[in-house]
Amino acid sequence: MQAENLAHLAHLAHVSTAFANGLFMSLVLIVAIGAQNAYVLRQGLRREHVGAVVLFCAASDAVLIGAGVAGMAQALNGRPMLATALAGLGAAFLGAYGLKALWRARQPAALQAAAQGASLSRVAVVAQAAGFTLLNPHVYLDTVLLVGSAGAQQAGLLKLWFVAGATTASVLWFTSLGFGARLLAPVFARPRAWQMLDALIGGTMLVLAALLAQRALAGL
Secondary structure: HHHHHHHHHHHEEEEEEEEOOHHHHHHHHHOOOOHHHHHHHHHHHHOHHHHHHHHHHHHHHHHHHHHHHHHHHHHHOOOHHHHHHHHHHHHHHHHHHHHHHHHHHHHHOOOOOOOOOOOOOHHHHHHHHHHHHHHHHHHHHHHHHHHHHHOOOOOOHHHHEEEEEEEEHHHHHHHHHHHHHHHHHHHHOOOHHHHHHHHHHHHHHHHHHHHHHHHHHHHO
């Protein structure tokens, strides 16, 4: 009986370790200024289809991490032309949206924290979130290659607990970023504050676009 208890405790320890490894590794990688996080923050401030955006981003992370653990990391790593094409598409998408954000920053009178500009449908908002998520090679580098490769080293069913931990990190982060942005709403009620945010988002996305374009050209 004591041996069974010890074995059970050992199993729980392995499960907890795998879950914690996935949780903390995912948090370290996704908690950074980037196009996807900037978009989630912006939608949170607009209070526009925040739940759909949070759900899509968290679900995408779960699928990509699961795919990486299942072996997609090796497949993607062995196709340099696919990575080059992905970098080119990402650069074009981020560049276009960055210019759009800078254009909005030139019109502070039209900016309000709650809902500036024309409202978008849920489909359009999720489509933009998909662009920031799936056309960004850094997402694949973080989720598929880095987190996925680490999870693939777990033994047996511990891989599932690793993915569960990494997915939990995404859910916690995107939920906090999207719905927590409402706490900043009084600050962004001032047109100047929103203008500065749009300028920061636009500049960040243009820098990312330039880096991705450089990577795409280097791969040709």
